Amino acid sequence: MARGPAKRLFSLYSCKNSKLYMVRNFLCSRLFHHSHPSESPFYPLNAPQVPQRTQLPPSQFTQFTKFGIFPDFHRHWFCSVSENEKSLLDSTESIQLEDESDKVDEEERLCEPETQNIGQEEERLIFSHVATRDPVEIYKELKDTVHCKKESRSDWDTLTEVLRCFSKSGWASNQALAVYIGASFFPFAAHKFGSFFLKRCNNDLVKYLVSLGPGDEADKFLFPIFVEFCMEEFPDEIKRFRKMVESADMTKPHTWFPFARAMKRKIVYHCGPTNSGKTYNALQRFMEAKKGVYCSPLRLLAMEVFDKVNALGVYCSLLTGQERKDFPFSNHVACTVEMVSTDELYDVAVIDEIQMMADPCRGYAWTRALLGLKADEIHLCGDPSVLNVVRQICLDTGDELVEQHYERFKPLVVEAKTLLGDLKNVRSGDCIVAFARREIFEVKLAIEKFTNHRCCVIYGALPPETRRQQASLFNNQDNEFDVLIASDAVGMGLNLNIRRIVFYNLSKYNGDKMVPVPASQVKQIAGRAGRRGSRYPDGLTTTLHLDDLDYLIECLKKPFDDVKKVGLFPFFEQVELFAGQLPDMKFPKLLEQFGENCRLDGSYFLCQHLHIRKIANMLERTQGLSLEDRFNFCFAPVNIRDPKAMYHLLRFASSYAQKLPVNIAMGMPKCAARNDSELLDLETRHQVLSMYLWLSNHFEEERFPYVKKAETMATDIAELLGESLIKANWKPESRNARKPKPQEKEEGYQRPMSLIKLHEK
Numbered sequence: 001m002a003r004g005p006a007k008r009l010f011s012l013y014s015c016k017n018s019k020l021y022m023v024r025n026f027l028c029s030r031l032f033h034h035s036h037p038s039e040s041p042f043y044p045l046n047a048p049q050v051p052q053r054t055q056l057p058p059s060q061f062t063q064f065t066k067f068g069i070f071p072d073f074h075r076h077w078f079c080s081v082s083e084n085e086k087s088l089l090d091s092t093e094s095i096q097l098e099d100e101s102d103k104v105d106e107e108e109r110l111c112e113p114e115t116q117n118i119g120q121e122e123e124r125l126i127f128s129h130v131a132t133r134d135p136v137e138i139y140k141e142l143k144d145t146v147h148c149k150k151e152s153r154s155d156w157d158t159l160t161e162v163l164r165c166f167s168k169s170g171w172a173s174n175q176a177l178a179v180y181i182g183a184s185f186f187p188f189a190a191h192k193f194g195s196f197f198l199k200r201c202n203n204d205l206v207k208y209l210v211s212l213g214p215g216d217e218a219d220k221f222l223f224p225i226f227v228e229f230c231m232e233e234f235p236d237e238i239k240r241f242r243k244m245v246e247s248a249d250m251t252k253p254h255t256w257f258p259f260a261r262a263m264k265r266k267i268v269y270h271c272g273p274t275n276s277g278k279t280y281n282a283l284q285r286f287m288e289a290k291k292g293v294y295c296s297p298l299r300l301l302a303m304e305v306f307d308k309v310n311a312l313g314v315y316c317s318l319l320t321g322q323e324r325k326d327f328p329f330s331n332h333v334a335c336t337v338e339m340v341s342t343d344e345l346y347d348v349a350v351i352d353e354i355q356m357m358a359d360p361c362r363g364y365a366w367t368r369a370l371l372g373l374k375a376d377e378i379h380l381c382g383d384p385s386v387l388n389v390v391r392q393i394c395l396d397t398g399d400e401l402v403e404q405h406y407e408r409f410k411p412l413v414v415e416a417k418t419l420l421g422d423l424k425n426v427r428s429g430d431c432i433v434a435f436a437r438r439e440i441f442e443v444k445l446a447i448e449k450f451t452n453h454r455c456c457v458i459y460g461a462l463p464p465e466t467r468r469q470q471a472s473l474f475n476n477q478d479n480e481f482d483v484l485i486a487s488d489a490v491g492m493g494l495n496l497n498i499r500r501i502v503f504y505n506l507s508k509y510n511g512d513k514m515v516p517v518p519a520s521q522v523k524q525i526a527g528r529a530g531r532r533g534s535r536y537p538d539g540l541t542t543t544l545h546l547d548d549l550d551y552l553i554e555c556l557k558k559p560f561d562d563v564k565k566v567g568l569f570p571f572f573e574q575v576e577l578f579a580g581q582l583p584d585m586k587f588p589k590l591l592e593q594f595g596e597n598c599r600l601d602g603s604y605f606l607c608q609h610l611h612i613r614k615i616a617n618m619l620e621r622t623q624g625l626s627l628e629d630r631f632n633f634c635f636a637p638v639n640i641r642d643p644k645a646m647y648h649l650l651r652f653a654s655s656y657a658q659k660l661p662v663n664i665a666m667g668m669p670k671c672a673a674r675n676d677s678e679l680l681d682l683e684t685r686h687q688v689l690s691m692y693l694w695l696s697n698h699f700e701e702e703r704f705p706y707v708k709k710a711e712t713m714a715t716d717i718a719e720l721l722g723e724s725l726i727k728a729n730w731k732p733e734s735r736n737a738r739k740p741k742p743q744e745k746e747e748g749y750q751r752p753m754s755l756i757k758l759h760e761k
C-alpha cells in the first residue's frame with residue numbers, strides 16, 4: 001500500500017501540466033556518463049572518509065542540524081551557503097522548469113500490483129542481502145542499467161517518497177559536507193541522484209528500499225551510493241567547494257605555533273574563585289623570573305601590575321594597544337592580552353582571567369596567548385570554568401599541566417535584610433552596582449542628595465586613568481568619598497576597599513533586550529567585597545530590593561559553568577588566503593563568508609565579529625585601503641554605537657587611505673563638564689584620542705604625526721573627566737536616544753522606582 005504522503009506526491013506527479021511534472025522530468029533526465037569514481041582526482045582523498053551506513057548511529061547526528069559534525073573527521077563545520085552556490089542553485093532551478101527531455105516515463109515503470117501479499121518485515125528479510133552489497137558495485141550496476149523491471153504503483157510511490165526524504169535529510173546533508181558537497185548544493189545533487197536512481201534501480205533494490213520505507217535506514221543505505229554518484233557527476237562543484245573550505249580551515253589551531261610546539265612548556269592553572277590569591281601567586285613567579293610577561297584582560301590591570309611590580313623593584317615595561325612605556329633595562333612586561341608577542345621568548349608568562357577564553361567577542365586573544373606563548377612556564381589565573389578545555393588543549397599541545405586549586409580567603413556573606421529598596425540605607429564602604437550608565441548617575445544623585453555620603457563612579461566608558469583616580473579617591477580614607485557606584489567594569493582588576501557589594505538590579509540590557517546578569521558575572525562582582533589586605537577583609541553582599549535577593553543567592557550557590565568551547569579568530573593571513581578563493585568579493589561579505597565556511601575543532605568557536613563587520617561596512621566605500629589595512633582598522637577600539645566616534649574613525653581611515661598625515665582635528669574642551677551631555681562629549685573625545693593612539697601603534701607611525709599631542713590631550717581629558725565626576729550632580733542622559741530604557745521593556749526586569757523618582761513625584 002502506498003503511504004499517505006506518497007499518495008499525495010503521486011497525484012502531483014500525475015498532473016502532467018504542472019510545473020512539478022516538468023521539474024520531475026528534468027530531474028530524471030540529466031544523466032551523464034563518466035568513468036569510475038576512482039579516476040576522480042578527489043577520490044583517493046575523499047573515498048576513505050565516506051561514512052559507511054553501519055558506522056553512523058543516528059543519535060550522533062541529530063544535534064547537528066546547523067553545524068555538521070563528522071565523527072570520522074572530528075571536526076565542526078559551519079554549513080555553507082555561499083554566493084556561488086546560491087547562484088548555481090538559482091540557475092539550475094530555472095533550468096529544471098524548462099528541460100523536459102529524457103524523462104523517466106513513470107507509466108513505463110509501473111505494472112499491476114502483485115497479488116502476492118508479503119509483509120514489510122518478511123520483505124526486508126528476503127532482500128536483506130542488498131544491505132550487505134558494496135555501494136560502489138551498486139552504483140556501477142545502476143550506471144550500466146538500461147532497462148529495468150516494472151514495479152507496482154505502490155512500490156513506485158514508496159520509492160519516490162524514500163528518495164524525496166533523502167533529499168530533505170539533514171543528516172545526509174551534513175554527511176555530504178565530508179565529501180565537499182556544500183549544504184546549499186546538496187538538495188540539487190540529491191534530486192539529480194533521485195532521478196538517476198528511479199530510472200535505473202532494479203527489483204531487489206526497489207524491494208529492499210520499500211521494505212525500509214522513508215527514513216534514517218534508507219538514508220544511510222542510499223548515502224554511499226549517492227557519494228559515488230556525486231563524485232562522477234559534480235567534480236567541479238566538489239573541487240571548488242573543497243578549495244574554499246580548505247582555505248577557511250581553522251582546525252588544529254595548536255599547529256599554528258610551531259615554535260611554541262617545539263618547546264616543552266609547563267602550564268600552571270591557578271584555579272579558584274575571586275579573592276583567593278591566584279594573581280598574587282602567579283605574580284610572585286613572574287617577578288622571580290629572569291624574563292617575564294603578564295597578560296591582562298584590561299589596560300587598567302596592566303597599569304596596576306606595571307606600577308606594583310616597579311614599586312617592588314622589578315623593572316617592568318608597559319604595553320597596551322594605546323601606549324608603550326619602556327622601562328630602561330627591564331626584562332619584564334605587563335601588557336594587554338591582545339598585545340602579547342608570540343615571537344618573544346620568556347621564562348614565565350602569566351595569563352590573567354583565563355576564563356575569558358570563552359568570551360564570545362574577545363576569547364580568541366586568550367586562546368592565542370595560551371597556544372602561542374613561547375614561555376617555559378605559563379601561569380593561568382581564573383575560575384574553574386575553562387579547566388576542562390585547558391586540559392584538552394594541553395593534551396593537544398603536549399604541555400605539562402599542573403593544577404593549583406584555591407579557596408576564597410574569607411567566605412562571602414549574604415545580607416538577607418537588603419537595603420529594603422531605600423538608598424538611604426547605604427553605608428560607608430558600600431559599592432552599588434548598576435548595569436547602565438544612566439542608573440549609575442541616578443543613584444549617585446539620589447545618594448548625594450538624601451544622605452551625607454559622597455560617591456565615586458566607575459564604568460566602562462571612562463578612561464582607565466579616570467577609573468584609577470576614582471578608585472583611589474574611594475580607597476583613600478582622608479576624604480568624604482566613601483561610597484562607590486559602579487557598573488560591571490568593577491568586576492575585574494581594581495583592588496578596592498569595598499565592605500559590601502549592593503546590586504541595584506540584577507538584569508542588564510544586552511543590546512537587544514533586558515536579560516538576567518549571568519551567574520558567573522554576579523559571582524565575580526560580588527567577590528570584590530572584602531579583599532584580603534583591604535580595610536574590610538570580611539565581604540558582604542546584598543541587593544537594593546528584597547525581591548532580587550533570591551536570584552543573588554541562586555547565582556552565588558551555582559557551581560561554575562563547565563565551558564566546552566573557547567574562542568578563535570583568524571589571523572590576517574588566513575583571511576587573505578580565503579580571499580584568494582573569492583576574488584572581487586567586498587571585505588564585509590568576505591568576513592561573512594569566512595564565518596559561514598570555516599571549519600573548527602570541537603573545542604573552539606569562531607568569535608563574534610559584529611563589531612568588526614560594522615566597521616568593515618562603514619569603510620567599504622573608502623578607496624585606497626588594502627585588505628590588510630581594512631582588517632586592521634576593524635580592530636580599532638571604538639564604540640560602534642557612538643556615531644561621533646565612528647565618524648572620526650572613518651575620517652582617520654580616509655586620510656590614511658589617501659596617504660595624507662592623519663589629523664586629530666578635534667578641539668579641546670576648556671573646562672569640566674557641567675551637565676551630562678558635556679560629560680558624554682568628554683567620554684567620546686577621550687575615546688577618539690585613544691583610537692588615534694591605537695592606530696598609530698598598529699599602522700606606520702609616521703602616518704600619525706600627532707601622537708604626542710593626542711597623548712597630552714587624552715591625559716587632560718581624563719583629568720577633566722575626573723573633575724567632572726566629582727562635581728556631577730545632574731540627571732543623566734542617554735548617548736543613544738533610541739536605545740530602549742529598561743522600564744519601557746515589557747518583558748524582563750521591571751525596575752521599581754528609584755529614590756530620586758519617588759522624590760520627584
Ligand SMILES: Nc1ncnc2c1ncn2[C@@H]1O[C@H](COP(=O)(O)OP(=O)(O)OP(=O)(O)O)[C@@H](O)[C@H]1O
Pocket residue numbers: 272273274275276277278279280281381493495531532533
Ligand atoms: N599570600 C598573600 N600575602 C599577602 N597578600 C595576599 C596574598 N595572597 C593574596 N593577597 C592579596 O589578596 C588580594 C586578592 O588576591 P588576588 O588578587 O591574587 O586574588 P585573585 O584570586 O586573583 O582574585 P580576582 O578574582 O579578583 O582576580 C590582593 O590584594 C592580594 O594582594
Ligand SMILES: [Mg+2]
Pocket residue numbers: 278279280352353381
Ligand atoms: Mg586575579
